[in-house]
Amino acid sequence: MDKRAFLKSAALLGGGLAVSTTGLASAGSQALQQFPDVFTDNKGLYVLPVLPFDSGALEPYIDKQTVEIHHCKHHAGYVKGLNNAVDKVSECVKTGDYTLIKHWEKELAFHGAGHILHTLYWNNLSPRADLRSATLDAYLTKSFGSFEAFQQYFSAATAAVEGGGWGILAYQPGGDRLVVLQAEIHQNLSQWMAIPILVCDVWEHAYYLKYQNKRAEYIAAFFKIVNWQQVDKRLAACLK
Numbered sequence: 189m190d191k192r193a194f195l196k197s198a199a200l201l202g203g204g205l206a207v208s209t210t211g212l213a214s215a216g217s218q219a220l221q222q223f224p225d226v227f228t229d230n231k232g233l234y235v236l237p238v239l240p241f242d243s244g245a246l247e248p249y250i251d252k253q254t255v256e257i258h259h260c261k262h263h264a265g266y267v268k269g270l271n272n273a274v275d276k277v278s279e280c281v282k283t284g285d286y287t288l289i290k291h292w293e294k295e296l297a298f299h300g301a302g303h304i305l306h307t308l309y310w311n312n313l314s315p316r317a318d319l320r321s322a323t324l325d326a327y328l329t330k331s332f333g334s335f336e337a338f339q340q341y342f343s344a345a346t347a348a349v350e351g352g353g354w355g356i357l358a359y360q361p362g363g364d365r366l367v368v369l370q371a372e373i374h375q376n377l378s379q380w381m382a383i384p385i386l387v388c389d390v391w392e393h394a395y396y397l398k399y400q401n402k403r404a405e406y407i408a409a410f411f412k413i414v415n416w417q418q419v420d421k422r423l424a425a426c427l428k
Contacts, residue, residue: 223425225307236267237307245315249409254397262393266302273299305354308387314415321420331366342368347404352391358384359426385422
């Protein structure tokens with residue numbers, strides 16, 4: 189079974205769905221058109237995305253060297269690890285030998301979370317300040333009282349992440365509201381069915397060269413370069 193076939197079969201098995209691969213491809217295509225973040229190429233291989241800005245464009249808030257190391261070393265490492273884990277699980281499926289499945293499932297979770305969250309992170313940053321949509325502002329007000337209250341809450345929760353991890357703003361379909369989540373060691377502490385629309389990386393590699401241990405200063409700078417149009421698109425895709 190090749191990688192693309194494995195991804196399709198895994199989606200079918202994991203979701204317990206009885207649909208044709210044609211229907212699955214059609215549904216997947218529609219989802220990609222709605223959601224602005226893409227994690228694979230057209231063959232189903234996970235790929236390192238091209239930065240949506242020049243590596244020095246986030247100065248003075250995030251320095252060029254940090255962006256380059258973060259993207260070309262750390263994020264690229266997650267992509268490589270994820271593709272390797274997919275290959276290994278595909279071998280398990282092909283051979284029927286699941287002796288190491290616990291290990292490879294952990295590798296899928298760790299590298300998969302790293303790749304997906306980093307892709308969202310790069311895409312929700314921008315060198316210019318963007319205006320938020322009326323819909324996003326309405327949901328921030330509905331969920332937190334005001335944008336200012338959200339920003340204070342998000343900043344405090346993100347700064348309080350123990351060790352490395354993420355601050356996440358997510359849409360919760362079942363409650364039709366936004367929630368702030370902490371992700372420590374990013375494959376843990378999930379809230380199922382919550383869909384991330386804004387993420388802030390607080391692993392030390394994201395800020396230490398410029399901010400050292402001053403995480404709160406980095407988070408404050410992060411809000412100067414949020415691409416709110418991208419956040420709007422993610423929320424709009426969720427609402428559809």
